[in-house]
Amino acid sequence: MVNLMHRALQLAGEALAAKEVPVGCVFTIDGEIIAESRNTVNATRNPTRHAEINCIDYVYDYCKANNIDYQIYFSNITVYVTVEPCIMCATALSNLNIREVIYGCANDRFGGKTVVDVSNYYIQSYSLTGNILANEAMALLKQFYKGVNPNAPELKVKKDKKV
Amino acid sequence: MSSEPPIKRPKITENEIDKFITGIMTAEKNLQAILSDEYDKPIPFVKVFVGTARDPKELSKIIQVLNDKIPLKELSHLKRVRKKEVLLCQSQHLNVLTQETIQEYIEHNSPELKDSFQYFREIDVPLTPPKLRRQYLECNSKMWSVNFHPDKQLERLFSDSFFPEYDLKLHRTFMSLVFETAYWYLSKHTKVELQDLFVGINIAVVVDPPRRSIVAIGLDNRQGHPLQHAAMLAIDNVAKTQNGGAWDADGAKNILSGINLDLMMHLKERYRQVMFGAKQYLEKNEIREGSKSDSPYLCTGYDVYLLREPCLMCAMGLVHARAKRVFFAVDNEFMGALKSKTKLQCVESLNHHFDVFTGFL
Numbered sequence A: 001m002v003n004l005m006h007r008a009l010q011l012a013g014e015a016l017a018a019k020e021v022p023v024g025c026v027f028t029i030d031g032e033i034i035a036e037s038r039n040t041v042n043a044t045r046n047p048t049r050h051a052e053i054n055c056i057d058y059v060y061d062y063c064k065a066n067n068i069d070y071q072i073y074f075s076n077i078t079v080y081v082t083v084e085p086c087i088m089c090a091t092a093l094s095n096l097n098i099r100e101v102i103y104g105c106a107n108d109r110f111g112g113k114t115v116v117d118v119s120n121y122y123i124q125s126y127s128l129t130g131n132i133l134a135n136e137a138m139a140l141l142k143q144f145y146k147g148v149n150p151n152a153p154e155l156k157v158k159k160d161k162k163v
Numbered sequence B: 001m002s003s004e005p006p007i008k009r010p011k012i013t014e015n016e017i018d019k020f021i022t023g024i025m026t027a028e029k030n031l032q033a034i035l036s037d038e039y040d041k042p043i044p045f046v047k048v049f050v051g052t053a054r055d056p057k058e059l060s061k062i063i064q065v066l067n068d069k070i071p072l073k074e075l076s077h078l079k080r081v082r083k084k085e086v087l088l089c090q091s092q093h094l095n096v097l098t099q100e101t102i103q104e105y106i107e108h109n110s111p112e113l114k115d116s117f118q119y120f121r122e123i124d125v126p127l128t129p130p131k132l133r134r135q136y137l138e139c140n141s142k143m144w145s146v147n148f149h150p151d152k153q154l155e156r157l158f159s160d161s162f163f164p165e166y167d168l169k170l171h172r173t174f175m176s177l178v179f180e181t182a183y184w185y186l187s188k189h190t191k192v193e194l195q196d197l198f199v200g201i202n203i204a205v206v207v208d209p210p211r212r213s214i215v216a217i218g219l220d221n222r223q224g225h226p227l228q229h230a231a232m233l234a235i236d237n238v239a240k241t242q243n244g245g246a247w248d249a250d251g252a253k254n255i256l257s258g259i260n261l262d263l264m265m266h267l268k269e270r271y272r273q274v275m276f277g278a279k280q281y282l283e284k285n286e287i288r289e290g291s292k293s294d295s296p297y298l299c300t301g302y303d304v305y306l307l308r309e310p311c312l313m314c315a316m317g318l319v320h321a322r323a324k325r326v327f328f329a330v331d332n333e334f335m336g337a338l339k340s341k342t343k344l345q346c347v348e349s350l351n352h353h354f355d356v357f358t359g360f361l
């Protein structure tokens, strides 16, 4: 378990080096890695390209190319991700009926358990375990937020009025 | 949210899409903002003690001492004085075990006022400050007065005349365009049935409001890919107008990369006043030092029009994308995350909040 999280942390480190929010993730079946990825939000200009979403895409394409029933395949997957999946990713993982999610540190800003408990909206949801190598995951995030997101525009002095 | 019951709906004909479009365009009622439930709940009340001053001339001194010794803290939205009466404290602050009276409480906490009050009474006052004029009028009872500073924007959102007529017409035009897009989509995909519009699939149109230009369109592909809901595709299509994108993003990128060209030709014929295309995207190194850049960034400043209320995944995707406002026509009672099952736009800890409007039909 720790080995798999170490791999996810390595991927998060790669994200940091690429000036992305450092989150890494591996998808596993029976302890074997079947997909791995990290955040690619800045590279794609698409704010939904989280590590989990990239892995889902990869696994789905793999199933399609090999004529595998993706619904059965996903239901056997255990996800290791350095930060608690956000509300969007948690919903996507629930829709796919993922078996289990193991994460590093909690996500106070938009966690799919901490901020909105996505499992409340499902009859059955994946088992969720946190706090695995949380300090390492958090240290990477702190390093990132010390710097400035290079792709975000500078704050305008005049705040845009809502509506 | 996980399982949608198999609803048998009467088959919708193309004629009926036309009816929707006409209905959306001709309806005169204003749109309805979807706001936090806290505005609908009645304000909770709490019991307090008030005392009548023996000598009204002493009032200002009494208040000074009270504010120092027995501050109102969480009840600071209430006036401390009303005529000759002074608000003292919440009833629950009295010691129940010793059966402390309000006179004893004053003696214990502020002895210099022990002879200041002629008599006491217990009344109900609102526990939290009113946020809307309607709530203010409800709770500003004859018993006690409440401070109220109306939030003009909030008051307008609650009125039924939020959008001026001209804006309302624009929003209704873009929503009718969503249905026109649905019509086009269904004519291209025989696999998708008309009634899927109301349970299975969705359409998303992203608009740059100041230019009244369509930046991107998402045509639902959830039957072909579990992540490719209309809003998720629309977000990726916006990325394609900014030199990015993840799904089928190999082609050349330009300001029209967010829209299917056939669809654009179809819509252009019917909506001659509507523009198409994003504002030019500039890479960091293309922006001259010190110049005021207004290169687009994600969906910042963009409005998103959806046929159906988005699910939690899509709604959170739109938060990540920093959409400015979200409009939808049809409630999604099984998975809707902006009205039906939850109201993501009201979750305070999120780092971005958009306004949500419905009421097109």
Ligand SMILES: [Zn+2]
Pocket: A050, A052, A085, A086, A087, A088, A089, A090
């Ligand atoms: Zn996520």
Ligand SMILES: [Zn+2]
Pocket: B229, B230, B231, B310, B311, B312, B313, B314, B315
């Ligand atoms: Zn969705």
